[in-house]
Amino acid sequence: MRKIALIAASALALAACGGGSADDPEAGSGDSLSGEITVFAAASLTESFGNLGKAFEAENPGTTVTLSFGPSSGLAEQINSGAPADVFASASTKNMDQVVESGSAADPVTFANNTMEIAVPADNPAKITSLEDLAKKDVKVVLCAEDVPCGVSAREVFKNAGIDVTPVSNEVDVKSTLSKITLGEADAGLVYVTDVKSAGEEVSGVEIPADVNASTAYPIATLEESKNADLAKAFVDYVLSDAGAAELETAGFAKP
Incomplete structure (x- = not known):
């Protein structure tokens, strides 16, 4: 059962519909994916990431996405202080930049506005x-x-x-x-x-x-200290996929 920390998401199930990204059509559907990741995400992503986490798990049996929601500024501070996490989705490029500059993440991609x-x-x-x-x-x-x-x-x-x-x-x-x-x-x-x-x-x-x-722009990146880098990358790819974009659009986000 997936766990949600800090702010619980009352998310509805999202039908699993194509987990690959345009660059990697197999992302999110690999049989080798397993284990657990923790995703630190801005509070405004509670509903949409709740749905995406559930859909990603459905497409990848044996995986668990633990979502931890809060203010992007606070999450960035936690990451830079060594809090264990695998993915960071921020509601601000400034807070993501703080994490990148500390060496905790690299190559963030904007996925929504x-x-x-x-x-x-x-x-x-x-x-x-x-x-x-x-x-x-x-x-x-x-x-x-x-x-x-x-x-x-x-x-x-x-x-x-x-x-x-x-x-x-x-x-x-x-x-x-x-x-x-x-x-x-x-x-x-x-x-x-x-x-x-x-x-x-x-x-x-x-x-x-x-x-x-x-x-405001929303960037996402895998974290350098991730204990499950393959799964973290697969989740980021899923957020960036057509299925991820559709969920975000349904929630009211604009395309970057």
């Missing part, structure tokens, strides 16, 4: 309809912490729009930010479009104009 959206409780009690509404003193806004990719992007949006927003709290990652909204503890927050989609009827989304919105 994500953009920001305003999330409000389903009934939108504060009647939020625009970014400017978030600057009102009586509106409680929650953001990701400043050093977390979703927090960096949120503040870039405010800078682009020329508005000042003082959050009531700065959360550890995008899922914690979203939780404050679904629980009714905030009137609005800036999260990724994929997180608004994954929340379903629990939240409503308010689009951010494209000319002020911000996006």
Whole structure:
């Protein structure tokens, strides 16, 4: 049974449909693959990587993908401090660069992009309809912490729009930010479009104009200290395959 650490993914099964990448059509389907890998992944990948991990295991009996979700900045610190892991999927090129520069990874590949959206409780009690509404003193806004990719992007949006927003709290990652909204503890927050989609009827989304919105790239790489390098590479290839791209697109990610 696959294990999910830090933030549990309530993922639906993804039908196994072609695990190879364009460069290596046999990737993800080799009979020799076995054992376990640990994948450190940005919190915003919880649902999509939950599905991809399950599908990869189905195509490769005898393998286990353990997923550990959290803020990319924190995961990068853990990797550089020696935490055992085999793959890193970051929501920021900056955090991936930190891991590469330390010698813990090499040759990352961008596999998806994500953009920001305003999330409000389903009934939108504060009647939020625009970014400017978030600057009102009586509106409680929650953001990701400043050093977390979703927090960096949120503040870039405010800078682009020329508005000042003082959050009531700065959360550890995008899922914690979203939780404050679904629980009714905030009137609005800036999260990724994929997180608004994954929340379903629990939240409503308010689009951010494209000319002020911000996006982030998601790179992935195998880690140098991996104890199962072949399996780690096969999983990365699966994420980069047509099946991986289809799952990410379903979750709301954009192609790189």
